[in-house]
Amino acid sequence: MDTEQEPQENVDEIKEQLKAAQEELTKFKDKDLNFANLRKQKEEAEEKVKALDAEVQTKIDAVRREVKEESLKDYYTEQLKELAGDDEELIKKITLQYGRIKDTAETKEDISKKRRDSWTLATADEKKEAPVSAFSSGGVSGIKPKNKVAFSQEEKELTYKLAKAGGIQLNDEDFS
Secondary structure, X not given: XXXXXXXXXXXXXXXXXXXXXXXHHHHHHHHHHHHHHHXXXXXXXXXXXXXXXXXXXXXXXXXXXXXXXXXXXXXXXXXXXXXXXXXXXXXXXXXXXXXXXXXOOOOHHHHHHHHHHHHHHHHOOOOOOOOHHHHOOOOOOOOOOOOOOOOOHHHHHHHHHHHHHOOOOOOXXXXX
């Protein structure tokens, strides 16, 4: 009978060892599962942080852009008031010319250059027209001096010779 009990005790003992090993294995599985859950939670948290960081950066960029645009707009207004004062008509002309110039104005220097150009265009004398001959690549028309300085006889003779060589007929009226 002892021999039958020994195998039974061995079986019971082995069953207990098996049960203990299974419990220990379950604990390890739970630990692995816990680590997997922790890893998953960590990755989800990192993704949320990245998304929040991108959103915050976008908002910061928008605020920076608004502040810069407002600053440049204030600078433009100051420059416009310096140039035109209270002359509403001139302000309208400068603003029109400023809008027509397609250069982008991203700095104060850009605004100053564009403002100078628009002021020049707005205040240009519209009655002045370039002579047609200034754009002609063909023959040359007679040149009439703007000042009323009298030419010496020697200067007149030289001018007559040059004109004749160029095929232009001059007379005394061209010198008055």
